Amino acid sequence: MTATDRLHPGLVHHIVNTLGWRTLRPLQAAAIEPILSGDDALLLAPTAGGKTEAAVFPALTAMADGNWTGISVLYLCPLRALLNNLHPRVAGYASWLGRTTGLWHGDTSATQRRRLRLERPDILLTTPESLEAMLVSTLTDPRQVFADLRIVIVDEVHAFAGDDRGWHLLAVVERLSRLAGRRIQRVGLSATVGNPEDLLRWLQGTNATHRPGAVIAPSAPPGPAPTIDVTLDYVGSVDNAATVIATMHRGEKRLAFCDSRAQVEQLALALRAKGVRTFVSHSSLAVDERRQAEQAFAEARDCVIVATATLELGVDVGDLDRVIQLDAPRTVASFLQRLGRTGRRPGTDRNTLFLATKQDTLLKAAGLLTLWRDGYVEPVTPPPRPRHIAAQQVLALCLQEGRIGGETWPSWYGDLAIFDHTALAIVEWLVESGHLDRDAGMLAIGPQTERRYGRRHFMELLTVFAAAPEFAVLHGRREVGSTDALVLTMKVDGPRVIVLGGRPWKVTHIDWNRQRCYVEATDLPGRSLWHGFLPPESWMLAQSQRRVLLGTEPDVNWSNRAVHTLAALRQQRASQTWADGSVVEAREDEHRWWTWAGRRANATIAATLPRAVVDGARLDDHMIRLRGDLTANELRQLVDAVDVGRLPAPDIDERAVAGLKFSDVLPPDLAVATLAERAADTAGAAAVLTAPLRWVSAP
Structure with a gap:
């Protein structure tokens, strides 16, 4: 018996006759047995690797074999655009077996929601935030709506796990398990990550000790590996990048990634001024504007769509010829997602053209491509100490249940890692501060929560990501x-x-x-601007840039401009790197300690050596500003006295706590401690502090 024989015959018929597939892909075949056996699973494959079908086909088979009714499968995505894109495809697969699907997110109309409440679909596609809104809604009874739930499929699970939305997702799934009265099977879909076993255990939550789990990542089929064409160019400005894009690859469909909305708008404006048919996609565009742009781009040729990472996570914009990256993405994993957008047609190559607009971003791109060529992919690490999510979940559970037992509420979450030894102290503070009312041992929403979050049906309390108004x-x-x-x-x-x-x-x-x-x-010149900050570079990316300055070069195509610019950079910054350790560049006003350690490690070092650093200096990914009157001997004595096994957390400005969503429902000291622990990299700091140190005079 082959793996395909385990699928429902109706599905197999349509796979062969409707899709025209003679065989399943290796991932799709390998996923059938563990999913049908009820195991939790993490399915790994590049973009367009068939992950959706690998999860949905066996889920539909289990649904038919078990004669499941009601909402038995949840399909969760991080983006509404991805849900909109997936819904027709999943609905088509479900219809082959006479099953239905529903779509529920922030853009779903009230009429559509009423219909979904009355006629519950077999598969519901939604986001964690919309899911929790359903749990606390007075218009639905979650015990009825989710009584039949069996499987939760989490698409782009790595995108969830890397921030607090992941902790929120796990907590909501635990509540769903309690409401359904059973352990819900969990299936995650992910691009390549550096620590798949850890990601699977994280996704399993409290299932980890009760249900088997499997990472499913079949090796590539035999045959020649796909050709990959990566080129690194230095153009010096966004307008020059637009000139290159307008001149090269005419007649092709190109997707240009920028890592800020402002840069997207700047590039799109410059391309249109050069007569290039250009579309735009980012989170601050209206839904209809994005949909129209993405649909028009999917159907067009000889055009460019300029986007942020919103188009990185699997949204289908048709058959691409080329990916263009302005400057550099933050991670190798992100680059792999973007690279995987190309080379889908037989006989075409996977490709990415990097256009660096600054010398620093050329160095960053070269460092990232060095890591890629080394075979490195970042591990997905959930943010530590999600105490603010724990506080939010206690309040959300009160909204859902009306009243919860002051001693029994932890049973909703088992041993989920969002709750640590501070959980009881957090609940006590919520009571004392008026966020919770306590009566006869029962907890309910208090007046302070009503004042802060009661508008718009508590939607702000149910949204984990923070966004500037x-x-x-x-x-x-x-x-x-x-x-x-x-x-x-x-x-x-x-x-x-x-x-x-x-x-x-x-x-x-x-x-x-x-x-x-x-x-x-208007035709007048304008500008775009959004609040935001550059996320810190990792230790690995910062160190890789140091390696590039010391002579390492990634095996990619280099333009002459990029070669000459890198040579000039190496000459300019020769005093800032040393193969055996870090460098202090002595200056008259202040010294600069070139650690190449990443911002979190540098913040940890600064907290460890407060007497050495410039007071109030802005932290950098590559160096730390030291006092100008500090001598080499004084610095070495301070470093030698450090116990690297007990490094302090970075100092946190209390004003920065406002950027931590739900910080206002934590005791102030715990909010500061949470942010400080997240800003630390003790391993990177220890590596710098125990390595040799060279003191040189600035050129």
């Missing part, structure tokens, strides 16, 4: 997207013009109370 941008009655208030308050000479969707818009009126901005089309 933005103004809706309207052209007539049509919403174009949203913009940061900062671009509306900056002083300007003449008309105020913003760029959104790759087009300039003149602001005609601002409704400050309703946070709306009215615009009309």
Whole structure:
């Protein structure tokens, strides 16, 4: 018996006759047995590797074989756009067996939601935030809605696990298990990660000690490996990047990634000025604007779509010829996702063209490509100490249940890692601060929670990711997207013009109370701007850039401009690197300690040696600013006195705690401690502090 023989005959018929597949892909075949056996599973494959079918086909077979009814399968995604993209495909597969699917997220209309409540689908596609909104809604009884739940499929699970949305997801799934009265099978879909076994155990949560789990990542089929064409070029500016894109690869469909919304808008505007048919996709565009752009791009040729990472996670924009990366993504894993967008047609290569707009980003791209060529992929590490998510979950459970037992609420979560020894202290603080009411041993939502989160049916309490408030941008009655208030308050000479969707818009009126901005089309130059910060570089990426300066070069195609720029960089920064350890570059006003350790490790070193660092200096990924009156002997004495087994957490400005979502429902000292522990890299700091140190004079 082959693996395919385990699938429902109706599915096999359509796989062969409707899809025209003669065989399943290795991942799809390998996933059938463990999923049908009820095991938890992590399915690993590159973009377009058939992961959705690998999970859905056996889930549909189990549904038919077990005669499941009601919502028996949940399909969770991190992005609404990905859900919109997947829904028609999953619905088509389900229809082969006479089963139904539903789509529920923030853009789902009230009419559609009423229909889903009355006629529950067999498979529900949603986000964790929308799922929790269903749990606490007064319009649904979660015990009825989720009574038949058997399987949860988590798409792009690595994207969840890397931030607090992952902890939130696990907590919601634990509550669903309690409501359904059974342990729910968990299936995660992921691109390649550096620690798949750890990611599987994390996904299993409290299932880990009760249900088998399997990482399913078949090796590539025999035959020649796909050709990969990666080119690194230095162009010096976004406008020069637009010139290169407009000139090269004409007639092809190109996807250009930028790592900020402002850079997306800048590049799109420059491309359109050069006559290139250009589309735009990022999170501040209105839903209809994004959908129209993505659909038009999917159906077009000889065009470019410029996007942030929103198009990295599997959204189908048709058959691509080329991926272009401005500057560099943050991780090798992200690069692999983007690279995997190409080479899907027989006879085509996987490819990415890097266009560095600055010398520093050329170095970063070279460092990242060095890691890639070394075969390195980052481990997915959930953020430590999610105490704020623990506080949020206690409040959300009170919303769901109305009242919960002050001693029994932990039973909803078992030994899930979001709750540590501080959990009881957090609940006591919530009571004392008025966020919870306690009566006869029962806990309920208190007046302070009502005041802070009660608007819009507590939606702000149910949304784990923090986003700066933005103004809706309207052209007539049509919403174009949203913009940061900062671009509306900056002083300007003449008309105020913003760029959104790759087009300039003149602001005609601002409704400050309703946070709306009215615009009309214009040809005047404008700008785009959003609040944000660059995430810290990892130890591995920072060290890889150091290796590049010391002579390592990734085996990719280099343009002459990139070769000459790197040579100049190596000459300029020769005093900042040393093969045997780190370097202190002595200057008159301050010294610079070139650790190449990443911002978290540098923050840990700064907290360890407060007498050595410049007070209040901004932290850097590559170096630490030291006092100008510090001598080499004094620094060595301070370093020698450090116990690297007991390094302190970085100092945290209490104002920074505001950036931690739900920090206001934690005791202030715990909020600061949580942020400090997340800002630390003790292993990287220890590596620098125990390595040789060279003291040189700045050139």
